[in-house]
Amino acid sequence: MPTSPSSPTSNNNTDSNNADYDVTVLGAGPAGLAAAVAAGTAGARVALLDAGNRVGGQYWRHRDEDTGAGHHHWSTLRRLRSAVLTGPVDFRPGHAVWHVSRADHGFTVHITDGREIRTTTLIVATGGYDRQLPFPGWTLPGVFTAGGAQALLKGQGVSVGRRIVVAGTGPFLLPVAAGLAEAGARVIGVFEAGSPDGFARHPGAVLTNLDKLAEGAGYLRTLLRHRIPYRTRSTVIAAHGVDRVHTATVARLDADWRVLPGSESQLDCDAVAVGYGFTPQLEIPLQLGCATRLDADGSLVAVADDQQRGSVPGVYLAGEVCGVGGAPLALVEGELAGRHAAYRTVAAVPDRRAVGRLLRRRSALRSFAAAMHASYPVRPGWLSWLDGETELCRCEEVSVDTVRRSVVDLGATDPRTVKLLARPGMGLCQGRVCGYATACLVAHLRGRPTTEQDLLGISTRPIAAPITLGTLAEG
Amino acid sequence: MSYRFSFADKEIAAEAGQTVGAALIAAGYRSWRTTRHNGAPRGIFCGIGVCFDCLVTVNGRANQRACLTEVRSGDRVEPQEGAGRADLAQ
Numbered sequence: 001m002p003t004s005p006s007s008p009t010s011n012n013n014t015d016s017n018n019a020d021y022d023v024t025v026l027g028a029g030p031a032g033l034a035a036a037v038a039a040g041t042a043g044a045r046v047a048l049l050d051a052g053n054r055v056g057g058q059y060w061r062h063r064d065e066d067t068g069a070g071h072h073h074w075s076t077l078r079r080l081r082s083a084v085l086t087g088p089v090d091f092r093p094g095h096a097v098w099h100v101s102r103a104d105h106g107f108t109v110h111i112t113d114g115r116e117i118r119t120t121t122l123i124v125a126t127g128g129y130d131r132q133l134p135f136p137g138w139t140l141p142g143v144f145t146a147g148g149a150q151a152l153l154k155g156q157g158v159s160v161g162r163r164i165v166v167a168g169t170g171p172f173l174l175p176v177a178a179g180l181a182e183a184g185a186r187v188i189g190v191f192e193a194g195s196p197d198g199f200a201r202h203p204g205a206v207l208t209n210l211d212k213l214a215e216g217a218g219y220l221r222t223l224l225r226h227r228i229p230y231r232t233r234s235t236v237i238a239a240h241g242v243d244r245v246h247t248a249t250v251a252r253l254d255a256d257w258r259v260l261p262g263s264e265s266q267l268d269c270d271a272v273a274v275g276y277g278f279t280p281q282l283e284i285p286l287q288l289g290c291a292t293r294l295d296a297d298g299s300l301v302a303v304a305d306d307q308q309r310g311s312v313p314g315v316y317l318a319g320e321v322c323g324v325g326g327a328p329l330a331l332v333e334g335e336l337a338g339r340h341a342a343y344r345t346v347a348a349v350p351d352r353r354a355v356g357r358l359l360r361r362r363s364a365l366r367s368f369a370a371a372m373h374a375s376y377p378v379r380p381g382w383l384s385w386l387d388g389e390t391e392l393c394r395c396e397e398v399s400v401d402t403v404r405r406s407v408v409d410l411g412a413t414d415p416r417t418v419k420l421l422a423r424p425g426m427g428l429c430q431g432r433v434c435g436y437a438t439a440c441l442v443a444h445l446r447g448r449p450t451t452e453q454d455l456l457g458i459s460t461r462p463i464a465a466p467i468t469l470g471t472l473a474e475g
Numbered sequence: 476m477s478y479r480f481s482f483a484d485k486e487i488a489a490e491a492g493q494t495v496g497a498a499l500i501a502a503g504y505r506s507w508r509t510t511r512h513n514g515a516p517r518g519i520f521c522g523i524g525v526c527f528d529c530l531v532t533v534n535g536r537a538n539q540r541a542c543l544t545e546v547r548s549g550d551r552v553e554p555q556e557g558a559g560r561a562d563l564a565q
Contacts, residue, residue: 051524052543053545058523061523063490063491063492063493064491064492065491065492129521129523129525130521139515139517139520141505141506141516141517141518142505142518143520144519144520144521144522145520145521145522145526147521147522147523148519148520148521148522148523148542149522151522151523151542152496152497152500152519152522155497156493156494156497157490157493157497158493158497158498158500158501160500243505243506243516244505244506244516394517394520394526394528395526395527396512397510397511397512397513397515427527428527428530428538429525429526429527432525432526433520433521433525433526
């Protein structure tokens, strides 16, 4: 441990003497921004890397001239952005990381263009993306992820269609539908597969997070104003069209998400936006060997302690990678991670009052996230929406029947073996889109619940972003 | 400020900072790629660079993600068939 008092550039002693930075933050969304600012303020030399060209991540996706209309907590982004761009943080846009290796100085971060960044500690704040459940027709153009529809609207000013069906599960469907309606699209309906009455069973989490509920109520008012129906225990079970979607089949579901016979109806539409919660982006923690667990929402997440430390020394985790919980929680976890990474590397005096306050806030926000996960679970009946021809893996065009044969005829017992035999998850997206569904389908075919090992087997990726063979040869 | 680029020999307008994918969606396109095995049409799905469904050829470079590639004036964008390397077979 360094023993001298800190200053931003004085940390050239002991084991960190070969590092370019004390702290390197991966991802410039809410968690990464908060982490970088906290670490920089505490006196660490900080690099903040993002694959994109701007700070903000998916949550604050924007263009340069954006004034914040339609964004939540925009003033927080402005404060953090100005702290990053004018303060002690080295923001490095356009840096897609394909690998992180351990080294004597800490870690070496490998960028897709061949550059390397040497750092004493690492904060992984790589966020997440929409979790998808396949259904017949989900590969048709015009079917979008809910997050994709939101990114095109908020980040690009483009609506995915004129007559849009929004479906899936979780509170995120509400801002997506409200945003599209406010932008002038006709949202035919919001079809929520779950029956989110669960909040009534979590009064503590509700009372401490009233602002989040108020946000939800605002979206519901927008839906009401635009006369958009919000249907629970219903979802899109099929999309139809030749070279683009023109109809969606919507059906009522039972408590396990099996289709209630005779409840199907056809809706004319030119776009469908679907999402079933979020999947944390875990490539880097998995490459480094960080311990994982299965979270309440069924996602594989990395384990973080009260200082946001992962199980590998020097690795800190913040935001969705340690459990999907939304931007307010990501900001708190980011600040905790940034402070502790700086305390460790530059021997700054910890601010115990601030840390205590952050931990209390984290606890309240995590209870809210847990209540949310308990209210919007993915139920196994979704597997009954599939037919044999449904493409499970979009990249390699692997059908449900092909996966079934590799389990039933060839005897595969786990998703990783199925991946090797039938190629789901072998394409360009590396199983990011089909991984969860493949794990669920294989476990179901084996007559058992989906396990952490199932998800691990299809989530481990030695290369986290596409690189050229030349870069790989030099790396 | 408005940019212009060509897509399959048609001229498309884009706003500053807009991606190729967003500009194509705004112009009414929904697909600009066919898959390697089934020749099925694909366009944007995830919109954030995760799924690789929206691949397109930009200024001769195949396999660019349309949802991430920001338009520059004068870009030549081509639809992509299969692996996008038809040039290698010529």
